[in-house]
Amino acid sequence: MTPTSRRRLRLCAATAVAMLATLAPITAASATTTDTTAPKISATSYKQWLSPSDMKWRGAFWSATPAYTWSSSDNVGVASHEVQTWIGSGTGSRLGTSTWSSIAKYAKTYSGTRRSLHTEIGEGEQACQRVRATDAAGNRSAWSGWRCTYAPFGEETVDGAWDPTAFSFKLRNTGAANDRVSTLKVKATGVRIKVATGPSRGAARVSIGSTHLGTISAASKKPGSKYVTFRKPSSLSGWIQVRTTSKSSKSFLVTGLWAIRSTTGLSSAKVGYLATSGGSEADNVPAPVTSSDKTSPRITRFGFTPVWPTKRAQNGMYRAVATWAATDNVKVTGYLYQEKYASGGTSLFANSTRYTTSTSLTERPDYLGDTTCLRVRARDAAGNVSPWSGWRCSTAPITVLGGNWASGGFPEIAGEPWVYAAVSPRTSDQTTDRYAAKALRLKVRTGPTRGKVSIYVGGVRFGTINTYARTNGSRWVVLRHDREARGRIRVVAVTKKAYVGSVYLMKDTAKAVRRDIG
Numbered sequence: 001m002t003p004t005s006r007r008r009l010r011l012c013a014a015t016a017v018a019m020l021a022t023l024a025p026i027t028a029a030s031a032t033t034t035d036t037t038a039p040k041i042s043a044t045s046y047k048q049w050l051s052p053s054d055m056k057w058r059g060a061f062w063s064a065t066p067a068y069t070w071s072s073s074d075n076v077g078v079a080s081h082e083v084q085t086w087i088g089s090g091t092g093s094r095l096g097t098s099t100w101s102s103i104a105k106y107a108k109t110y111s112g113t114r115r116s117l118h119t120e121i122g123e124g125e126q127a128c129q130r131v132r133a134t135d136a137a138g139n140r141s142a143w144s145g146w147r148c149t150y151a152p153f154g155e156e157t158v159d160g161a162w163d164p165t166a167f168s169f170k171l172r173n174t175g176a177a178n179d180r181v182s183t184l185k186v187k188a189t190g191v192r193i194k195v196a197t198g199p200s201r202g203a204a205r206v207s208i209g210s211t212h213l214g215t216i217s218a219a220s221k222k223p224g225s226k227y228v229t230f231r232k233p234s235s236l237s238g239w240i241q242v243r244t245t246s247k248s249s250k251s252f253l254v255t256g257l258w259a260i261r262s263t264t265g266l267s268s269a270k271v272g273y274l275a276t277s278g279g280s281e282a283d284n285v286p287a288p289v290t291s292s293d294k295t296s297p298r299i300t301r302f303g304f305t306p307v308w309p310t311k312r313a314q315n316g317m318y319r320a321v322a323t324w325a326a327t328d329n330v331k332v333t334g335y336l337y338q339e340k341y342a343s344g345g346t347s348l349f350a351n352s353t354r355y356t357t358s359t360s361l362t363e364r365p366d367y368l369g370d371t372t373c374l375r376v377r378a379r380d381a382a383g384n385v386s387p388w389s390g391w392r393c394s395t396a397p398i399t400v401l402g403g404n405w406a407s408g409g410f411p412e413i414a415g416e417p418w419v420y421a422a423v424s425p426r427t428s429d430q431t432t433d434r435y436a437a438k439a440l441r442l443k444v445r446t447g448p449t450r451g452k453v454s455i456y457v458g459g460v461r462f463g464t465i466n467t468y469a470r471t472n473g474s475r476w477v478v479l480r481h482d483r484e485a486r487g488r489i490r491v492v493a494v495t496k497k498a499y500v501g502s503v504y505l506m507k508d509t510a511k512a513v514r515r516d517i518g
Helices: 003-021 028-033 264-268
Strands: 040-046 062-064 067-073 078-088 106-111 116-118 126-135 147-150 169-172 186-197 203-208 211-217 224-238 240-244 251-260 298-305 318-327 332-342 353-356 360-366 371-380 392-395 419-421 428-430 435-446 452-457 460-466 473-487 489-493 498-506
Touching: 040 126, 040 147, 067 078, 067 126, 147 251, 169 240, 186 203, 186 211, 186 240, 203 224, 211 224, 224 251, 240 251, 298 371, 298 392, 318 332, 318 371, 318 392, 360 371, 392 498, 419 428, 419 489, 435 452, 435 460, 435 489, 452 473, 452 498, 460 473, 489 498
Parallel strands: none
Antiparallel strands: 040 067, 067 116, 078 106, 078 126, 126 147, 169 251, 186 224, 186 251, 203 211, 203 240, 298 318, 318 360, 332 353, 332 371, 371 392, 419 498, 428 489, 435 473, 435 498, 452 460, 452 489
């Protein structure tokens, strides 16, 4: 190549580089910023009426995890989905006196490839969900319409005196004023009821509180079943009651019962978002300030006082105070806390995250056998958060004078009442209510005339305690089992007489937290 040719080649190359430099680089960011087309939600699906066979026993409560599914599309692809969930249950109970739970109005974000979500719903509850899609440019679809699913009532939320199975309720006209179904008051617009039909079946009136919904006749020539739905234009409050009206020879068998709650307020539902790495709602968390601070706070102290309450407040409830402290390189500005709560015979566990600037919280455990557990994490103004503390719990006792032991009369020793059991003549005692426990903490009376006593929860023997001692006194004993059992607590003497005082129920709290499985 001649020198002239080489100069011409260098000139062409330089010209080409200059021309390329004048062109704006095409990047993913600039390409997506021109996209103004919003995604679309094309279809959603949710099983409306869960059947008793959908409900599974979780060791402490019945629940189901139905699938909420959706389809979406976008011109360049969906980047993420948000699903908002409301659970129809009241504070502290699965039935409740409020239309919608204030701790379940959250939204959670999932990947763009996600097309389904399984959310746990307990017996007697109603869950509603809706979804919207977002693309990479930040364009959002409109929210889909709400889809709702309803779970049937079961043994935890109905009067169990006449349960042939967990979700079937058999009634006969025994002259009683009525047969009440729900053990707690509900707030609902109506009920959906499935009954067995046949020549031996009778009729019954259905009510919520004092409002009569309608009468069902289950008589037919051949055995079968049918569904009946009663609804009112506004919500009613009270116990669900089913009153048989036929002769005592005619039975009325309910094989499925659902409460129908109003969904009129859902269209304007405020969206709260789940706290990052907490997994739950915290609506009132302040926005982080712009800061170079990257140091997370640290929880230095956390616990309940008392862990084992013995005294009641004037309203008959037990109370425990949770306190905590934390440190930070700048300043701790607030705390996130999560609670899980279980009543004596069932597990009513919340999954909310709440925000507070306080370093203490007066909490349940309310009534006999109840348990409250908390955990906390600290947060600074820049939004840095500490790891979650461990769960700490407080449990209320089943007191001897609580009126829940079958004998009704109790011997008093050293100013304290005790449950009594002996071998000869054979005597034992049991609670009138059913409870759930994986471990028991109980107080026994000791002395030279005392013997061995076995403690049962339902049909499960938790252990045998030797209460013999050379001198009279008392001591605390903890009995543990490898699984949570449910039933009446029984005190059965094995050798000589034995006395049992307050009993604390320790739940399987690791299993019983209600979680969004998705």
